[in-house]
Amino acid sequence: MTQLSRRTILKAGVAGLAASTLPGIAFARAKDGQAALEKAAKEGRLYDAIVIGAGAAGLTAAISAIDNGAKNVALLEQKDRPDGNAIYALGSVCGWGSKRQISEGIKDTAEDFYKAMMHVSNGRADPALTRQYTNDIPAGLDWLQEVVGVKFGKVKRAPYPREFRVNKINGEGITGGAQLVQKLLALAKKRGVKFLWENRATRLLTDNKGGVIGVAVMTPEGRKAYFTKGGVTIATGGFSANPEMTDKYIGGWASRLAIRGSRSTTGANIALTLPLNAKMVNMDQFHAxxxxxxxxxxxxxxxxxxxxxxxxxxxxxxxxxxxxxxxxxxxxxxxxxxxxxxxxxxxxxxxxxxxxxxxxxxxxxxxxxxxxxxxxxxxxxxxxxxxxxxxxxxxxxxxxxxxxxxxxxxxxxxxxxxxxxxxxxxxxxxxTATFGGPLINPKAEVQSLEGKSIPGLYAAGNAAGGLFFRDYIGGAQLGGATVFGRIAGREMAARAKAAK
Ligand SMILES: Cc1cc2nc3c(=O)[nH]c(=O)nc-3n(C[C@H](O)[C@H](O)[C@H](O)COP(=O)(O)OP(=O)(O)OC[C@H]3O[C@@H](n4cnc5c(N)ncnc54)[C@H](O)[C@@H]3O)c2cc1C
The missing domain is CATH 3.90.700.10 (Succinate dehydrogenase/fumarate reductase flavoprotein, catalytic domain)
Incomplete structure (x- = not known):
C-alpha cells in the first residue's frame, strides 16, 4: 500500500486541503471525492466497505457486507489481533424468539422484550433502536448459531427481568466472548475480508459535501489512507480505557475505576466522529x-x-x-x-x-x-x-x-x-464498557447535530450511542453488536452497489 503523499493527492485533483492534524501530509477534505476514489482504485486502496475495529460488531459488519454483495471489504484493526472487550465477555447474548428458544418451549413476545429493554433504561434508551434490536435479534441469534457456528448452552434466565432470554455462548475453554470472536474471525477470513492489522484509524476522510469516503491510518510503516464507495463502519468499542474521556464525560471518580476488560477501547468512536459534527448521546452512561x-x-x-x-x-x-x-x-x-x-x-x-x-x-x-x-x-x-x-x-x-x-x-x-x-x-x-457515542438510527447511520445521517458513516457495537442508558439486560451488548453490525454491513454493501 503506497503512502498518500501531498503531491499525489494534489495530482489526483483533491484540493481544498484543510489544516491537517497529521503534519506534513495532506489527509484533509477531498474537494473532488471522485478523483480521490479513482486514484485509490488504481493503487488498490479502494474498498466497497471499510470497517474499523475487529471486535464482535466489526467482524459481524465485515461478514455482513460481503454476504450482502460487497466485493472487497477491509477491516482495520489497531492491534495485530482482536483486542476489544468482546474477548473478555462472558458470552451472554440476550434475545427472544430464536429457533433455539422456541425449540426449548420458551414463550416470549416482541412486545414484552421491547418493554423490558425500555424498562431497564428507565425509558431513556432510543425507542427506534430498541425496536430494531427487538425485531432483529431472533434472526441474529439464529445467524450466530447457524452461520457463525457458535454453540449456545441451555437458555438461562436473565438476572433481571427473570425471563429466559440469556443465550450463553459455550466458551469451550475460553470466555464465550473470545469464542465468538474466534468463530467470527474464521468466518471473515473464509469470506475473504481483507484484514489490515496494526492500522490505527486516526481520521475520517470526507468529500466536499461531508460524506465519508475514506480513513487515514497510522501503521508501523507510517501514515496511509484507504478509500471506500460503500462507507465506513466505526466498530472501535467505547472509551472505557481512556481516562481523559471518562473524566471529561462522566467525572473524575470514573477515571479511578479499575478496567474490567480491554485497554484498547480508547474512544476512537468519539475522536473520529466528533470532527464530522456527529451527535453524541448518553456520554455519562456506562456499565460497571x-x-x-x-x-x-x-x-x-x-x-x-x-x-x-x-x-x-x-x-x-x-x-x-x-x-x-x-x-x-x-x-x-x-x-x-x-x-x-x-x-x-x-x-x-x-x-x-x-x-x-x-x-x-x-x-x-x-x-x-x-x-x-x-x-x-x-x-x-x-x-x-x-x-x-x-x-x-x-x-x-x-x-x-x-x-x-x-x-x-x-x-x-x-x-x-x-x-x-x-x-x-x-x-x-x-x-465494563461505556454506552455513549455517536447516535445512530435503525439503519446504523451516524446522525449529525442537525439530525441528518452523515453520508457513508455507520457505527455499531459499543462505538454507537443510543441503545443503552443506565443498565442493560445481560447479553444485550453482544446482541447489539450482532444486530447493528449486520445492519451496518448490509447498508454499506447496498451503498457500494449503488455507487457502481
Ligand atoms: C468482563 C466483561 C464481561 C462482559 N460480558 C458480556 C456478556 O456476557 N454479554 C454482553 O452482551 N456483553 C458483555 N460485555 C460487554 C461486551 O464485551 C461489549 O459490549 C462488546 O465487546 C462490544 O463489542 P465491540 O465489537 O463493539 O467492541 P470491542 O470488542 O471492544 O472491539 C473494539 C476493537 O476496535 C479496536 N480499535 C479501537 N480503536 C481503534 C482504532 N482507532 N483503529 C483501529 N482499531 C481500533 C480495538 O483494538 C478492538 O479490537 C462484557 C464486557 C466485559 C469487560
Missing amino acids: GPIIAETHVNPNEVLNSGYGIIVDARGKRFVDEKNTYVIKAKAAAQLTIENKAWAIVDSDCKVIDKMTKRFQRLNTKYYTANTIEELAKQINIAPAVLQKDVDDYNNAVKNGTLKQMNPPCSYPKPFPIAKAPFFAIPYEGGM
Whole structure:
C-alpha cells in the first residue's frame, strides 16, 4: 500500500486541503471525492466497505457486507489481533424468539422484550433502536448459531427481568466472548475480508459535501489512507480505557475505576466522529461491576448473596447492600477515595465456600478470622469501628430498623453477621464498557447535530450511542453488536452497489 503523499493527492485533483492534524501530509477534505476514489482504485486502496475495529460488531459488519454483495471489504484493526472487550465477555447474548428458544418451549413476545429493554433504561434508551434490536435479534441469534457456528448452552434466565432470554455462548475453554470472536474471525477470513492489522484509524476522510469516503491510518510503516464507495463502519468499542474521556464525560471518580476488560477501547468512536459534527448521546452512561484488579477476579457472588455489610477502607458503610452489583461497584469508586471496599460476611453466607475456593484457585487474597476484632486488624480497619458496624447492623436486623440506618440497608430477608469464622472479601469498582457515542438510527447511520445521517458513516457495537442508558439486560451488548453490525454491513454493501 503506497503512502498518500501531498503531491499525489494534489495530482489526483483533491484540493481544498484543510489544516491537517497529521503534519506534513495532506489527509484533509477531498474537494473532488471522485478523483480521490479513482486514484485509490488504481493503487488498490479502494474498498466497497471499510470497517474499523475487529471486535464482535466489526467482524459481524465485515461478514455482513460481503454476504450482502460487497466485493472487497477491509477491516482495520489497531492491534495485530482482536483486542476489544468482546474477548473478555462472558458470552451472554440476550434475545427472544430464536429457533433455539422456541425449540426449548420458551414463550416470549416482541412486545414484552421491547418493554423490558425500555424498562431497564428507565425509558431513556432510543425507542427506534430498541425496536430494531427487538425485531432483529431472533434472526441474529439464529445467524450466530447457524452461520457463525457458535454453540449456545441451555437458555438461562436473565438476572433481571427473570425471563429466559440469556443465550450463553459455550466458551469451550475460553470466555464465550473470545469464542465468538474466534468463530467470527474464521468466518471473515473464509469470506475473504481483507484484514489490515496494526492500522490505527486516526481520521475520517470526507468529500466536499461531508460524506465519508475514506480513513487515514497510522501503521508501523507510517501514515496511509484507504478509500471506500460503500462507507465506513466505526466498530472501535467505547472509551472505557481512556481516562481523559471518562473524566471529561462522566467525572473524575470514573477515571479511578479499575478496567474490567480491554485497554484498547480508547474512544476512537468519539475522536473520529466528533470532527464530522456527529451527535453524541448518553456520554455519562456506562456499565460497571466489582473486580479485584490485581487478579481480575470478580467477587460478584458474595456481593449479590444478600448477606453481610459493605464498608470502605476506614470501616464506614457507604452503600445500601441491597443494591445491584452495578451500583455497588460505582459507589466504591464514587464514594470512597481509594476505590476500595470490603464485603464483611459470616460463615452462614451461602456462597462463601464456593467463593473462597475460587479465590484460592486464582491466587486472590481474602481474609478470615474467628472474631470481628481479629478480622479488622487483618484488613487495617480500627477494630472498634468494624465491631460497631457489625453490632449496629445486627441490632437493626433484630429490631427491624435496617432502613433507618445511614445509609439504609434494604435487604428483604436480612441475616445477622454472627457465625464465625468471619470473612472480608475485597473489591474495587470496575468499568465494563461505556454506552455513549455517536447516535445512530435503525439503519446504523451516524446522525449529525442537525439530525441528518452523515453520508457513508455507520457505527455499531459499543462505538454507537443510543441503545443503552443506565443498565442493560445481560447479553444485550453482544446482541447489539450482532444486530447493528449486520445492519451496518448490509447498508454499506447496498451503498457500494449503488455507487457502481
Ligand atoms: C468482563 C466483561 C464481561 C462482559 N460480558 C458480556 C456478556 O456476557 N454479554 C454482553 O452482551 N456483553 C458483555 N460485555 C460487554 C461486551 O464485551 C461489549 O459490549 C462488546 O465487546 C462490544 O463489542 P465491540 O465489537 O463493539 O467492541 P470491542 O470488542 O471492544 O472491539 C473494539 C476493537 O476496535 C479496536 N480499535 C479501537 N480503536 C481503534 C482504532 N482507532 N483503529 C483501529 N482499531 C481500533 C480495538 O483494538 C478492538 O479490537 C462484557 C464486557 C466485559 C469487560
